Amino acid sequence: MTALHWIGWDTWFALFSHFLLLSMLAIGGAITVAPDMHRWMVGEQQLITDAQFTSSIAIAQAAPGPNVLFVAVLGYQAGGLAGAAATLLGIMLPSTTIALAVARFGQARADWKSIRAFKLGMAPITLALMLATGWLLAASGADWRSLALTALAALAVWKTRLHLLVLIGVGGLAGALGWV
Incomplete structure (x- = not known):
């Protein structure tokens, strides 16, 4: 066919x-x-x-x-x-x-206690899954530089309002320069 x-x-x-x-x-x-x-x-x-x-x-x-x-x-x-x-x-x-x-x-039911509880309960699960994914991706390189870059990116996301594309660009630049 x-x-x-x-x-x-x-x-x-x-x-x-x-x-x-x-x-x-x-x-x-x-x-x-x-x-x-x-x-x-x-x-x-x-x-x-x-x-x-x-x-x-x-x-x-x-x-x-x-x-x-x-x-x-x-x-x-x-x-x-x-x-x-x-x-x-x-x-x-x-x-x-x-x-x-x-x-x-x-x-439509954002004020319901059960909806708020569900959203609050899902937040740590979502964060944990993202952390696990990040850890898996960083651990595949398994050297201190990739782990340090991952930790710095996580810290930057947590403490600053840098756009994620900036962080991706920095990570790409670090890879292009052979740092990771």
Whole structure:
């Protein structure tokens, strides 16, 4: 099959509805449900080949932008632009709708004690996850300079109002100069 073979509305709807369902299972991002995408698109529906599936993920991961782009590439391989739209809309619609609904609910009830408690409780969890991510990224270099740069950046974020792009630029400059 080629990337531009004709598929009917029933197949576009099947792509949309299957990816809509997968969206509700994609805790941790769309890549977590890639095995089921492969099972369904390559094995059951035979919309694309195994090589097309693998290439779609590789192309999307190499491109700049969000990791979910591989879903659009898979859809394009299966059914052209309409296939890309069906898969991307299917995977994005539920999570976007839920995020908007929860944000509106929380905003409209910002004075509720339970909402304030939830936000206050989430703040340390979010900070801890960000700290763990920063630590993992810094520890991958595992030398004192990268750890010092991480600590300085964290301190600058905490104590100043420097724009994050400035800190990213300083980190990039330190890397370009061979300091880290």
